[in-house]
Amino acid sequence: MIRRLGILVLSFLLGIGLTLVTSSVQQLGWAQPAPSVPQVVRPELSLEQGRDLYRDGQFADAAQVLRQAVQIYHQQSQVINQALALNYLALSEYRLGNRVGAIAHLTNSQNLLIPLEQSKLQQQVYAQVLTTNGQFLLSQGQAVESIEQWKLAYAIYQTLDDNTGMLGTAINQVQALRSLGRYRLAQTQLDEIQTALANHPDPKIQMVGWRSLGNGLHLVGELAQAQEALEQSLAVARVQQSASDMAAAWLGLGNIERTRGNQRLSMEQPFSYGISRGCPRATDRHAIENYQNALDAYSYSLQFVRNPMDRSRIQLNQLTLQMTMGQHPTTDVIKQLEDQLHQLSPSRFASNAYVNMAHGLICLNQQSEVAIIAEPQIKAWLTTAAAIATDLDDPIAESYALGTIGYLYEQGDHLQQAKHFTQEAIERIQNIQASEVAYQWYWQMGRLLQRELQHQGILLSETGINPDINPDPDSKRPQVLQAYQNAFRLLQSLRQDLAALDTDTQFSFRQTIEPFYRQYADVLLQKPTQVDLAQARQVIESLQLAELDNFFQDACSTAQPELLDRIADIQDPTAAILYPIILGDRIETIAKLPGETTLLRSSVNISRDQVQQMLQQMRQDVKSPRAYNAPDSTQQVYQWIVQPLHGELIAHQTRTLVFVLDGPLQAVPMSTLHTGDHYLIEDFAIALAPGLQLLSPRPLQETPLAALTGGLTESRFGFPELPAVATELEAVEAILPVQTQLLNESFEEEAIASALDNSPSTIVHFATHANFSSEEANTFILLYDKKLGVIDLQTLLQPRDLANSNPIELLVLSACETAQGDQRAALGLAGLAVRAGARSTLATLWKVPDKATAELMSEFYRQLFEEHTENKAIALQQAQLHLLNNTPYKRPLYWAPFVLLGNWL
Structure with a gap:
């Protein structure tokens, strides 16, 4: 699942303005003294001012003003307006990390509205409250419940003939359906949304709707569909000559290209062991091409944008992207951005923009022989960021700034100062829900304590310091482990969010998540106890799960x-x-x-x-x-x-x-x-x-046998023919009770779905080309009519899993390979195995000549069902030894790439 709050509907329903970039906490930022909040008597002015303050990122001030509105409306017995103010107050508190208070305000809002007569105004406000509640529920991983709330809201908007509200809640339902793995239903709803937008008579709703849809699809990793939606928004905006909408569409398109570049960069990079919040450097030609496309889109956006905050956001995106491409900005460019930030009103965005600029320049200094920007200047920006956050009474932004000061000192090996600011960052958010920030500072504290102990000779270090010179057996090592454990606990609670961290953020999964797991395992395995060994296993498994979550842009569900x-x-x-x-x-x-x-x-x-x-x-x-x-x-x-x-x-x-x-x-x-x-x-x-x-493993011999086989002998979509596939499938049919065989033109998605529905199969054997990649979009199996992606495969096999009878015990993909040049391509194989829902998957790491494949598969099934070999793993072993010892296929090229994933029984 994906836990995000308000990525789409706020633009539609709350009237707080359209944000150009959906940003996580890590991307926001800047600083000046905050103005005092005026005391207003008219509650409608409080409500309007509160929404404006929320839009501007002044969440504490927004909450203060909205509390006034709630109180005045209560005194005046204006129940509907009181409920509306409570709804906005809940959103403000949520952004401040007060999740408990936010939920309480929303509950109070609902309790006020439910007993009232169903007037048009009551229904409008109630629909907004239901929408917000759906967002809160999804943020807590309760996707089913969130959908129910949005269905109720949709029905109300439909009664009110409110097309804007209907579109917003429909888009949110797509997100929740995806988080549940209901991809077929999500796509059906998405098709309906696209049809509604295309036929809508109001161009403003079209521009906003297409853009909201595109940005939402981007967040869940559907880049091609996201680009199409944003291009639709841009086309309408051009006709309407709407500068702000053209700016927003170009920015969204730039962000998509940046994500594509990040994905390419991830494919080429070795596995990450870096410190934290790493500094990616693009060398891959394709990644650089994507990044250049992003820069071009940002430049187009700047031609139309007028809002200073949006202009600063785009310029900051340009700066960080140029540094990723190895382009060192001049001091004039940095000064220009600094001047632009100084013109902003105080807000969380302003504070965090300073932080992001500072972090980018820390990275630049690390990559340069001579510091481009002096450390005191960088600290001055971070101090400004912290001051703004303090004036705003925004603990999350303040923690972000203080922790980054600690990070700056860490890079300079000033451990005491680094520990001081890191502890300050932790304390600022100890009493609120801000795990996505807090884990970074506990991790940072763990690194600092570890380095401190290494200097003292207590822990093993890369310099080979003897750990036995410490006379105190009760060393400070437990403090290091506790800091890492705190960060680990927070990341586990954020598992639903890990996918979201990589889509539209400055720092990718490889720099922000993977290094933590490896460093924690490293610490655990220095002088480990049995408890440490068990925990290290758990940490590495969590990394593997996080990789799969990141691969799919949602958290993989598991069943018992x-x-x-x-x-x-x-x-x-x-x-x-x-x-x-x-x-x-x-x-x-x-x-x-x-x-x-x-x-x-x-x-x-x-x-x-x-x-x-x-x-x-x-x-x-x-x-x-x-x-x-x-x-x-x-x-x-x-x-x-x-x-x-x-x-x-x-x-x-x-x-x-x-x-x-x-x-x-x-x-x-x-x-x-x-x-x-x-x-x-x-x-x-x-x-x-x-x-x-x-998942619920059991021996294959204990299950009723029924097989579905299919494959291609013919060339399709530029892939070569596989003439021996017919022989392979005939050999399978000679051993197994094959209920359906689909060859060539019959090997299509609809035919497979029909066969699985009509003839339950425990074994599915596909002899066709398949490709595994670290990118979900490039992981597929080849059918006669299409390249079937991993999500489509899950959708195809999903009814077997949901029926809970005769599940697919073994999925065989006998002609697949991992993508060339992709150092993480095997992740696609693991991802496909997990998402297919089969208890076991037999596949190949590289393409094997089809005659050798037919020989091995025939022997594998013979061992399993005629020789009654103990389990699938031993059957595969015997089949591989058959090729190794008795055939022309002795070389590893032929027998080695076959791997069995999952249940080996």
Whole structure:
């Protein structure tokens, strides 16, 4: 799910003006003394002023004025207006982090309205309150309840013939439906919205509606549809010659291009171990092209924008993007932006804009041999930001400024000053709900304490300081762990929000989320206890879940998972579970052996850069047609991960190794690790798990068998033909009770959906091209009529999951590959496996000649259903050994890329 508040409907319903950019807390910013709030007697003026203050980002002042309005309306017995003022007050309190107070105000508003006679005015206000309540519910992860609120609001707007209100609530329902995984229904509603907008007679509603729809689709990762909607808004704005609407549309289009650039940059970057709030640097040609398109769109937007706040926002976007592209701004450009910020009225945006400018220049200094901007100047901007936030009584903005001062001192290695300001930032938001900010400061405090202890020789450090020189056994290490644990707890509570942090924010998931998990695991694995080892496993699983959430732009739902440890102990006592973790200066492997409750650990000192280079080399080696013998790279990786534990694995009579792989390891097949004498697959069956949990696993032999098979022998959409697919499917049909076979022109989305609905299948076998990428939009399987995306695949298979009878136990994709040049492409495979809803997925890491695939798949099914091999992992092992030992397909190129994800039983 996605937890966001008011991204769309505020523009439609609250009359507070249209914001050009939907920004998270991390993007807002600037500073001057705040004016005193005048005491007004007329409540309608209080209400109007409160809305204006809210629009301008002066949330505390807005709340103060709105409280006056509530009180005066109460004294005058103007119940409907009192309820409306409470609604606006709830929104202001929510932005200040007072979630409990906000919900209380909204409840009071509803309680005032419900007993009243249903007049037009009462219904208008009640619909607004329902809309706000839906936003609050969605922000708490209660998507079903939020939809119910918006349905009620929609019905009221429909009765009132209020097309604007209907559009706003309909758009919000699309967001909630997506968060529930109801993509088919969400798309149906989206189609209805687009039709309504296209046919609406009011061009102003068209401009606002298309733009709101586009910005909302952008937030949930639907970039192509978002661009189409914004282009529609721009087209209408051009006809109407509306400068403000053209500016807003161009800005939205620029933000989409920036997100595309971020995605390209993420594909090319190695996995992130950086400090925090990192400083991305674009080198990829495609990313730079996207960023240049964004800069062009921002320039067009500047031609039309008149509002000083919007102008500053765009200029700040330009500055940070230019620095990402490696373009150093001149002092004149920086001075121009600074002067522009000085002209702004005090607001959260103003405060946070100073912070973002300062952070960008901190990054610029880090990337330059000589500081571009002196540290005192940067601190002066941050001090100004903090002063504005203090005057505004805005603890979130104040914390953001103070914490960034701490970050500035951290970069200069001034640990005491850094700790002081970091603690100040934490204290400012201790009593409010601001987890998205607070986790950064607890993480920062953990880093500072760790560096302090490293200087004292208490913790292991990269310089090799001996940890045993500390005479005090009760060291300060628990303080470090507690700080990291606090940050971890907050991030877990924010899991629904992690996807949102990467879509339209300055700092991407790779710089703001991933490094934290790796650093926390690093700290836990320095002199670890059994508790630390267990926690480290949990931390890495949380990283993997966060990666998938970020991949899909929402949080993956799970249904009654079971722990791997329990599955191994009860259902497969010959399985060992291995968790290799790549850290900055070493590889750690945590192992759960058969029948043991105590975790084992091995640690090999090797830099992450060397590891990543070796993994890239290994992937090239095992894919090579010339690799008749085991490449040296396969022995090296074996020595890092498995060799220290191999003796224990043999001693415990292990049959199956279940790997929970850290990101960089997901792209290489564990089956090809080589002992120097033989491949690992010759000793153990191998399976992969996307995390520490599986969905209701059970042996395949315990389920009723019914198969749906399909594939392509013909060339489609530029992909080559696969002539041996027919042989492969015939071999499957000879072993399994195939209820439906769909080949070539019959292998279409509608036919698959019909087959699954009419003939429940426990095995789905698709022999067709498929591509896995770190971008959800580039992960697909090829049908005769289309490229079926991972979301569409989930929608296609969803009825089987919801029916809760004869679920898909095994999904086979036998002709797939991971995208070339995408260092995180295996994430697409994991994402597809999770979203498909099948308990097991058998797929390939690279494309295998179709004759070899047909040979292996035939042997896999023969082992599983004719030889009655114990489980799917061992059946796959025997099929791979069949190719390795008895066929022309001995080279790893042919048998190694087949991987089993999920339930191996």
